[in-house]
Amino acid sequence: AQSVSQHNHHVILSEAASLELGCNYSYGGTVNLFWYVQYPGQHLQLLLKYFSGDPLVKGIKGFEAEFIKSKFSFNLRKPSVQWSDTAEYFCAVIDTGRRALTFGSGTRLQVQP
């Protein structure tokens, strides 16, 4: 079974700091990759996704992620965080045979003004 690892469980940053959240997955076949975000009291929503093509994908609110196949990684980045980015971030993978998402354990980001 595939698994997804998020290395940072709780990250605290000041506004304007740069962000990188790590994500590694275990499946060796074809995968689709996602980052979801859950703002306090809100639905889980899609931040960005990678299916194929350019391994650097851009999402909403200035977020981007880079797929590195050789490292089984899909790290999330943002050059300058804002207080409104305070949320929990989940990396997730679908392999083409399964249809259901496998999630990482999540990273709680706290941005201090």
Next chain:
Amino acid sequence: DVKVTQSSRYLVKRTGEKVFLECVQDMDHENMFWYRQDPGLGLRLIYFSYDVKMKEKGDIPEGYSVSREKKERFSLILESASTNQTSMYLCASGRGVGTQYFGPGTRLLVL
């Protein structure tokens, strides 16, 4: 806009009760999913369905069952609720291996 709705935001039940959680989506998606979300564990798949009356077990199906009689509706059933089923339950829908869209969640407390 895709909309996934769940019947309750908060539920409090007693141990041993039968609990029904309902989910409805309005985008004609063939796939529907039930996950539970627990702190430090992320989201874990309980069951999913890829068509009416079809279901497949996810990673943690024990103590749960599901029903999908209509394409837009997917129900999660706790046959006899236990305290270790206290959790946040999230429903999602989607097509193929594409993006999944999530409902607001049901926070269930089993006493």
